[in-house]
Amino acid sequence: MLERKPHKDRIEVTFVLPADAPPGPVSVVGDFNDWQPGVHTLTPRKDGNRAVTVALPAKRAHSFRYLAAGDYWFNDEGADARDGANSRLHT
Template sequence: MLERKLLKDRAQVTFVLPADSPPGPVSVVGDFNDWQPGTHILERRGDGMRAVSVALPEGSVHSFRYLAAGDYWFDEEHADAHDGTNSRLQT
Protein backbone atom coordinates (compact mmCIF):
# COMPACT_ATOMS: atom_id res chain seq x y z
CA MET A 1 0.00 0.00 0.00
CA LEU A 2 1.18 3.52 -0.71
CA GLU A 3 0.36 6.50 1.51
CA ARG A 4 1.07 10.01 0.23
CA LYS A 5 1.34 13.42 1.84
CA LEU A 6 2.25 16.68 0.13
CA LEU A 7 4.97 18.71 1.82
CA LYS A 8 6.20 22.18 0.75
CA ASP A 9 7.85 21.22 -2.54
CA ARG A 10 8.02 17.46 -2.18
CA ALA A 11 5.74 14.48 -1.84
CA GLN A 12 6.21 12.12 1.07
CA VAL A 13 5.46 8.58 -0.05
CA THR A 14 5.11 5.90 2.62
CA PHE A 15 5.49 2.29 1.53
CA VAL A 16 3.39 0.02 3.78
CA LEU A 17 3.28 -3.78 4.11
CA PRO A 18 1.78 -6.19 6.66
CA ALA A 19 4.06 -6.99 9.58
CA ASP A 20 4.55 -10.65 8.70
CA SER A 21 4.04 -11.00 4.96
CA PRO A 22 6.56 -11.66 3.65
CA PRO A 23 8.55 -12.69 6.73
CA GLY A 24 11.90 -11.12 7.56
CA PRO A 25 13.34 -7.76 6.59
CA VAL A 26 12.00 -5.94 3.52
CA SER A 27 13.37 -2.86 1.80
CA VAL A 28 11.95 -0.70 -0.96
CA VAL A 29 14.41 -0.39 -3.82
CA GLY A 30 13.98 2.02 -6.72
CA ASP A 31 15.38 4.70 -8.95
CA PHE A 32 15.09 7.19 -6.04
CA ASN A 33 17.79 5.29 -4.09
CA ASP A 34 19.88 4.09 -7.06
CA TRP A 35 18.41 0.57 -6.66
CA GLN A 36 20.46 0.02 -3.49
CA PRO A 37 18.96 -2.70 -1.25
CA GLY A 38 18.88 -1.87 2.45
CA THR A 39 18.72 1.91 1.96
CA HIS A 40 15.02 2.14 2.86
CA ILE A 41 14.11 -0.72 5.21
CA LEU A 42 10.49 -1.02 6.31
CA GLU A 43 10.16 -0.80 10.11
CA ARG A 44 7.27 -1.91 12.32
CA ARG A 45 4.92 0.92 13.28
CA GLY A 46 2.24 1.24 15.96
CA ASP A 47 -0.61 -0.15 13.88
CA GLY A 48 1.23 -3.44 13.35
CA MET A 49 2.21 -2.69 9.77
CA ARG A 50 5.74 -2.11 8.45
CA ALA A 51 6.56 1.14 6.68
CA VAL A 52 9.22 3.49 5.40
CA SER A 53 8.76 7.03 4.06
CA VAL A 54 10.67 8.65 1.22
CA ALA A 55 10.49 12.33 0.17
CA LEU A 56 10.36 12.66 -3.62
CA PRO A 57 10.07 15.65 -5.97
CA GLU A 58 6.47 16.62 -6.59
CA GLY A 59 5.24 15.73 -10.08
CA SER A 60 7.82 13.00 -10.68
CA VAL A 61 7.45 9.36 -11.76
CA HIS A 62 9.48 6.57 -10.15
CA SER A 63 10.07 2.83 -10.60
CA PHE A 64 10.49 0.59 -7.55
CA ARG A 65 10.17 -2.94 -6.18
CA TYR A 66 10.33 -4.56 -2.77
CA LEU A 67 13.18 -6.86 -1.78
CA ALA A 68 12.61 -9.37 1.02
CA ALA A 69 14.86 -11.92 2.68
CA GLY A 70 16.07 -14.73 0.44
CA ASP A 71 16.45 -12.41 -2.59
CA TYR A 72 12.65 -12.37 -3.03
CA TRP A 73 11.66 -9.41 -5.25
CA PHE A 74 8.00 -8.41 -5.53
CA ASP A 75 5.79 -5.57 -6.74
CA GLU A 76 3.31 -3.26 -5.05
CA GLU A 77 -0.14 -4.33 -6.20
CA HIS A 78 -1.56 -0.86 -5.41
CA ALA A 79 1.05 1.03 -7.45
CA ASP A 80 -0.10 3.65 -9.94
CA ALA A 81 1.12 1.42 -12.79
CA HIS A 82 3.37 -1.51 -13.66
CA ASP A 83 5.79 -1.52 -16.56
CA GLY A 84 6.20 -5.30 -16.81
CA THR A 85 9.15 -5.46 -14.43
CA ASN A 86 8.64 -2.72 -11.86
CA SER A 87 5.94 -0.96 -9.92
CA ARG A 88 5.51 2.72 -10.84
CA LEU A 89 4.36 5.67 -8.77
CA GLN A 90 3.64 9.26 -9.64
CA THR A 91 3.98 11.97 -7.00
Protein backbone atom coordinates in the same frame (compact mmCIF):
# COMPACT_ATOMS: atom_id res chain seq x y z
CA MET B 1 0.03 0.12 0.11
CA LEU B 2 1.22 3.65 -0.57
CA GLU B 3 0.42 6.65 1.59
CA ARG B 4 1.13 10.15 0.28
CA LYS B 5 1.58 13.44 2.13
CA PRO B 6 2.04 16.44 -0.18
CA HIS B 7 4.34 19.34 0.63
CA LYS B 8 5.24 22.44 -1.38
CA ASP B 9 7.93 20.90 -3.61
CA ARG B 10 7.92 17.25 -2.60
CA ILE B 11 5.70 14.35 -1.68
CA GLU B 12 6.37 12.11 1.31
CA VAL B 13 5.51 8.59 0.18
CA THR B 14 5.11 5.94 2.86
CA PHE B 15 5.50 2.37 1.67
CA VAL B 16 3.43 0.05 3.90
CA LEU B 17 3.36 -3.75 4.18
CA PRO B 18 1.84 -6.20 6.68
CA ALA B 19 4.07 -7.12 9.63
CA ASP B 20 4.80 -10.67 8.50
CA ALA B 21 4.04 -10.95 4.79
CA PRO B 22 6.62 -11.65 3.57
CA PRO B 23 8.59 -12.63 6.67
CA GLY B 24 11.96 -11.08 7.48
CA PRO B 25 13.46 -7.75 6.52
CA VAL B 26 12.09 -5.88 3.47
CA SER B 27 13.53 -2.86 1.64
CA VAL B 28 11.92 -0.64 -0.94
CA VAL B 29 14.34 -0.14 -3.80
CA GLY B 30 13.90 2.06 -6.82
CA ASP B 31 15.24 4.75 -9.08
CA PHE B 32 15.06 7.19 -6.15
CA ASN B 33 17.75 5.27 -4.22
CA ASP B 34 19.75 3.88 -7.16
CA TRP B 35 18.19 0.43 -6.58
CA GLN B 36 20.29 -0.07 -3.43
CA PRO B 37 18.85 -2.64 -0.98
CA GLY B 38 18.92 -1.66 2.67
CA VAL B 39 18.76 2.10 2.10
CA HIS B 40 15.02 2.24 2.84
CA THR B 41 14.18 -0.71 5.09
CA LEU B 42 10.64 -1.01 6.39
CA THR B 43 10.31 -0.85 10.18
CA PRO B 44 7.42 -1.78 12.52
CA ARG B 45 4.62 0.73 13.16
CA LYS B 46 2.23 0.90 16.11
CA ASP B 47 -0.63 -0.36 13.91
CA GLY B 48 1.18 -3.68 13.33
CA ASN B 49 2.32 -2.95 9.78
CA ARG B 50 5.83 -2.15 8.56
CA ALA B 51 6.64 1.08 6.76
CA VAL B 52 9.26 3.48 5.51
CA THR B 53 8.75 7.07 4.33
CA VAL B 54 10.72 8.54 1.44
CA ALA B 55 10.60 12.21 0.36
CA LEU B 56 10.35 12.41 -3.43
CA PRO B 57 10.25 15.37 -5.83
CA ALA B 58 6.74 16.42 -6.82
CA LYS B 59 5.32 15.88 -10.31
CA ARG B 60 7.53 12.94 -11.28
CA ALA B 61 7.18 9.22 -11.88
CA HIS B 62 9.31 6.64 -10.06
CA SER B 63 9.88 2.92 -10.58
CA PHE B 64 10.32 0.70 -7.53
CA ARG B 65 10.02 -2.82 -6.12
CA TYR B 66 10.30 -4.48 -2.73
CA LEU B 67 13.15 -6.81 -1.86
CA ALA B 68 12.65 -9.34 0.95
CA ALA B 69 14.93 -11.90 2.52
CA GLY B 70 16.05 -14.70 0.23
CA ASP B 71 16.35 -12.38 -2.79
CA TYR B 72 12.53 -12.29 -3.12
CA TRP B 73 11.47 -9.33 -5.30
CA PHE B 74 7.83 -8.26 -5.49
CA ASN B 75 5.63 -5.35 -6.53
CA ASP B 76 3.10 -3.18 -4.73
CA GLU B 77 -0.48 -4.04 -5.66
CA GLY B 78 -1.49 -0.45 -4.84
CA ALA B 79 1.00 1.17 -7.20
CA ASP B 80 -0.24 3.67 -9.77
CA ALA B 81 0.97 1.60 -12.72
CA ARG B 82 3.52 -0.95 -13.87
CA ASP B 83 6.78 -0.23 -15.65
CA GLY B 84 7.83 -3.59 -17.09
CA ALA B 85 8.65 -5.76 -14.08
CA ASN B 86 8.51 -2.79 -11.68
CA SER B 87 5.81 -0.90 -9.82
CA ARG B 88 5.36 2.76 -10.78
CA LEU B 89 4.21 5.70 -8.67
CA HIS B 90 3.43 9.27 -9.65
CA THR B 91 4.11 12.11 -7.24
